Amino acid sequence: MMKKLMAHRLFWPLVTLLLMLAVNASFNPGFWQLRWRDGHLYGSVIDILNRAAPLAIVSLGMTLVIATRGIDISVGAVVAISAAVAAWMIGGQLVMQDGVQVYASRFPMGLALACALGVALLAGLWNGLLVAGVGIQPIIATLILMVAGRGIAQLVTEGQIITVYYPPFFFIGGGFLFGLPFSLFIVGALWLALQQALSRTALGLFIQAIGVNPAAARMAGVRQRLITVCVYGFCGLAAGVAGLLLSSNVKSADGNNAGLLMELDAILAVTLGGTLLTGGRFSLAGSVIGALVIQTLTSTIYSIGVPPEVNLVVKAAVVFVVMLLQSPEFRRQAHALVFRAAPGAAA
Amino acid sequence: MDAAGTPVLELSGLSKRFAGVQALRDVALSLRAGEVHALMGQNGAGKSTLIKVLTGVYTADAGEMRLVGESIRPASPLEAQAIGLSTVYQEVNLCLNLSVAENIFAGRFPRHGLAGAWRIDWKKVHADAQALLARLNLQIDVTRLLGSYPVAVQQMVAIARALHGKSRVLILDEPTSSLDGDEVARLFALLRQLRSEGLAILFVTHFLDEVYEISDRITVLRNGERVGEYLTSELNAPALIAAMIGREFHASTATATADTVAREPLLQAHGLARRGAVEPLDIELRAGEVLGLAGLLGSGRTELARLLFGMDKADAGELRLRGQPLKLPNPTQAVRHGLAMCPEDRKAEGIVADLSLRENIALALQARLGVWRCISPQKQQALAERFIQQLGIKASDADMPIGQLSGGNQQKALLARWLATEPALLILDEPTRGIDVAAKQDIMDQIRALAREGLSVLFISSELDEVARLSDRVLVMRERRKAGELPGGSSEAAICALIAGAAA
Numbered sequence: 001m002m003k004k005l006m007a008h009r010l011f012w013p014l015v016t017l018l019l020m021l022a023v024n025a026s027f028n029p030g031f032w033q034l035r036w037r038d039g040h041l042y043g044s045v046i047d048i049l050n051r052a053a054p055l056a057i058v059s060l061g062m063t064l065v066i067a068t069r070g071i072d073i074s075v076g077a078v079v080a081i082s083a084a085v086a087a088w089m090i091g092g093q094l095v096m097q098d099g100v101q102v103y104a105s106r107f108p109m110g111l112a113l114a115c116a117l118g119v120a121l122l123a124g125l126w127n128g129l130l131v132a133g134v135g136i137q138p139i140i141a142t143l144i145l146m147v148a149g150r151g152i153a154q155l156v157t158e159g160q161i162i163t164v165y166y167p168p169f170f171f172i173g174g175g176f177l178f179g180l181p182f183s184l185f186i187v188g189a190l191w192l193a194l195q196q197a198l199s200r201t202a203l204g205l206f207i208q209a210i211g212v213n214p215a216a217a218r219m220a221g222v223r224q225r226l227i228t229v230c231v232y233g234f235c236g237l238a239a240g241v242a243g244l245l246l247s248s249n250v251k252s253a254d255g256n257n258a259g260l261l262m263e264l265d266a267i268l269a270v271t272l273g274g275t276l277l278t279g280g281r282f283s284l285a286g287s288v289i290g291a292l293v294i295q296t297l298t299s300t301i302y303s304i305g306v307p308p309e310v311n312l313v314v315k316a317a318v319v320f321v322v323m324l325l326q327s328p329e330f331r332r333q334a335h336a337l338v339f340r341a342a343p344g345a346a347a
Numbered sequence: 348m349d350a351a352g353t354p355v356l357e358l359s360g361l362s363k364r365f366a367g368v369q370a371l372r373d374v375a376l377s378l379r380a381g382e383v384h385a386l387m388g389q390n391g392a393g394k395s396t397l398i399k400v401l402t403g404v405y406t407a408d409a410g411e412m413r414l415v416g417e418s419i420r421p422a423s424p425l426e427a428q429a430i431g432l433s434t435v436y437q438e439v440n441l442c443l444n445l446s447v448a449e450n451i452f453a454g455r456f457p458r459h460g461l462a463g464a465w466r467i468d469w470k471k472v473h474a475d476a477q478a479l480l481a482r483l484n485l486q487i488d489v490t491r492l493l494g495s496y497p498v499a500v501q502q503m504v505a506i507a508r509a510l511h512g513k514s515r516v517l518i519l520d521e522p523t524s525s526l527d528g529d530e531v532a533r534l535f536a537l538l539r540q541l542r543s544e545g546l547a548i549l550f551v552t553h554f555l556d557e558v559y560e561i562s563d564r565i566t567v568l569r570n571g572e573r574v575g576e577y578l579t580s581e582l583n584a585p586a587l588i589a590a591m592i593g594r595e596f597h598a599s600t601a602t603a604t605a606d607t608v609a610r611e612p613l614l615q616a617h618g619l620a621r622r623g624a625v626e627p628l629d630i631e632l633r634a635g636e637v638l639g640l641a642g643l644l645g646s647g648r649t650e651l652a653r654l655l656f657g658m659d660k661a662d663a664g665e666l667r668l669r670g671q672p673l674k675l676p677n678p679t680q681a682v683r684h685g686l687a688m689c690p691e692d693r694k695a696e697g698i699v700a701d702l703s704l705r706e707n708i709a710l711a712l713q714a715r716l717g718v719w720r721c722i723s724p725q726k727q728q729a730l731a732e733r734f735i736q737q738l739g740i741k742a743s744d745a746d747m748p749i750g751q752l753s754g755g756n757q758q759k760a761l762l763a764r765w766l767a768t769e770p771a772l773l774i775l776d777e778p779t780r781g782i783d784v785a786a787k788q789d790i791m792d793q794i795r796a797l798a799r800e801g802l803s804v805l806f807i808s809s810e811l812d813e814v815a816r817l818s819d820r821v822l823v824m825r826e827r828r829k830a831g832e833l834p835g836g837s838s839e840a841a842i843c844a845l846i847a848g849a850a851a
Contacts, residue, residue, distance in 0.1 A: 202713045202714075202718050202719075202720075202721045202722070205702075205706055205709070205710065206713070206714075206718065208699075208701075208702060208706075209706075209710055212699045212700060212701045213695075213696075213698070213699045213700065215696045216695075216696050216698060216699050217699065217710075218658075219688065219696045219697070220678075220682070220710045220711040220764065221678050221679045221714035222679070222710070223677075223679050223714075223718075227718075
């Protein structure tokens with residue numbers, strides 16, 4: 001029974017998450033407390049979930065890309081582009097309407113959101129075309145947009161931080177629905193939709209086949225190129241959604257810093273979730289757990305008061321230990337070491 | 348120059364074993380100065396192993412190697428090169444992004460200063476490279492990138508790099524496999540020149556014509572053992588093939604038991620060609636018959652199959668399916684039109700190792716149905732179970748990763764994958780390679796049964812007895828061309844004669 005449980009692919013990612021939460025709770029006695037105030041649920045756990053939402057969404061897209069043996073290091077830049085486009089198109093200024101002061105957006109909010117997501121989708125498709133159409137190595141192909149994308153974002157924001165003054169926009173990343181942060185519903189909906197798309201259509205099988213053996217998948221008649229382009233397109237779209245959440249949450253868009261290094265966190269989340277960088281078998285749930293692990297770690301570092309100048313070092317050290325813990329090879333060696341050492345110690 | 352009779356390099360009793368496989372057993376070989384010696388054998392005969400032992404990549408378990416009378420035992424390719432065994436491998440392994448001169452001298456640049464401690468002497472590099480190539484009758488700009496020259500020139504640069512003052516033996520592993528006719532002629536002119544200078548040349552090839560054009564002597568290997576050494580002038584092509592395959596052929600003429608029923612043509616190709624792979628040829632595949640495709644490795648059989656399945660694009664020619672023009676830009680189109688293909692390299696292009704047997708069997712049918720019409724796991728399971736039973740696939744259950752099955756069962760699973768799509772044409776490229784006898788028999792029985800049910804089968808195999816036994820017609824390829832067609836019931840000897848062709 002225990003063996004079967006331990007063999008489950010989500011076992012170690014979940015153990016890691018629980019361990020993180022336990023550490024956090026031991027430093028912070030009020031960690032598990034939830035308070036109900038003004039019809040909203042508050043608490044550290046809710047806070048972590050809310051803050052992990054953008055990363056979780058980006059990780060979902062990244063999971064599919066990695067499953068096809070690819071990688072997309074441009075997602076951070078796409079987050080910035082999407083945030084910049086949305087913020088610029090909404091803007092918001094104070095106008096007098098029927099003697100009442102209201103904030104008006106530059107373009108209708110629906111149009112602004114659609115444009116931001118559309119641009120993000122285009123960015124993803126561009127990556128996909130470079131990888132599958134032109135045949136550039138994924139890391140190089142997406143490096144182009146990683147660098148250029150930040151430039152595009154800064155062009156949109158004209159090098160400034162655009163502040164948004166349009167309250168309806170704040171709901172996406174900061175609002176509450178049924179007492180829970182709205183962003184959680186977005187993550188849930190996206191995750192569910194993706195899960196359905198992968199299991200109700202043959203997409204899941206095709207993506208895995210491409211990741212394990214692209215030549216064999218092509219030989220079997222799988223439309224490998226088209227699917228690869230679509231997967232990168234989705235990854236871009238996911239980054240766009242994350243960009244909306246982030247900019248809405250901080251009520252501004254910073255072309256220079258929005259989503260900075262998010263690609264690395266996303267890759268880390270996917271890896272922590274048990275999906276191999278070599279492609280093939282993947283786990284969406286694992287990647288979401290991975291994103292939660294990273295956010296929990298970040299929160300822990302802040303809440304236990306690690307000085308800011310060393311917090312990256314602490315983060316790196318913890319990630320290193322977590323990676324070792326999740327490596328079957330390391331666990332086997334550690335196991336052998338312990339059990340070989342034991343008789344010697346008794347003697 | 349050494350007298351023609353004394354061997355420069357003499358190998359005796361060489362044996363090499365890999366995990367349970369005897370790759371070489373008591374092999375002898377002697378190379379004489381001023382001769383081109385062809386090393387022949389089928390795939391897996393031990394040619395590559397022998398060359399790797401010679402050049403120090405592997406160490407022999409037993410046996411002796413003598414170079415000009417002295418016992419040698421090279422421990423690395425570098426050492427083999429230093430004592431005078433120069434090798435040029437099949438794939439030109441030079442750097443296309445470096446200049447010709449850099450390629451020739453990489454790793455041993457002449458330098459300024461004491462003990463070469465100072466910078467590279469580029470003047471000398473270029474002058475020496477120029478001189479070295481001039482010796483091989485090659486006048487080219489050595490400062491240009493190697494990649495800007497044709498493959499034949501690259502090959503000669505590789506030879507120039509391999510040769511040096513003390514070279515006694517030049518080993519060429521399939522040097523002509525990526526050259527066209529004129530380039531081969533140019534290479535051979537160079538080999539003749541080197542031969543006249545007293546070099547001993549060991550030449551590995553699959554092309555019989557080349558053996559008869561250039562070689563003086565032939566050593567044949569089969570299953571890791573030496574079959575014999577022959578003078579080229581005394582061994583005709585059928586005898587050479589018989590030695591390679593290990594069967595004596597009686598010169599009985601083909602006794603055609605051709606089926607007189609005119610079957611409907613399914614897939615026709617006219618003038619189908621791809622540069623460097625297949626010269627223009629016509630082929631017709633008919634419903635309900637097995638067309639055998641025979642030929643040596645490199646004769647263009649696999650390349651033809653890839654063209655027929657849309658894996659590679661044809662440069663010229665047209666395809667017709669049931670009389671309608673057919674375009675095959677990719678395998679997806681081929682699958683949609685009811686074509687199916689089990690590739691030669693099962694691991695690289697066939698199985699999706701980490702996925703389950705069930706998913707592997709369903710993959711092509713799913714690809715044919717498209718992404719929206721998903722086969723549910725239950726239906727996949729039913730499909731897999733049906734074929735596991737029908738083809739006798741031995742697996743604990745359908746969820747087992749296919750990579751864990753034996754070669755024969757993997758091959759059966761690939762057959763199942765294509766049968767599930769209910770194809771009109773099934774292309775099988777070496778379906779019986781590397782699998783055990785029982786599985787081989789199962790697969791051959793299955794092919795016959797399928798043809799009876801109206802499937803058209805293109806059966807490619809190096810095993811002539813299989814081709815002869817299974818086929819309704821046999822198409823023979825030689826040197827990327829169609830050498831001829833034989834009716835069903837033709838003997839192995841007849842096929843063999845056609846493979847040997849003009850060289851006979």
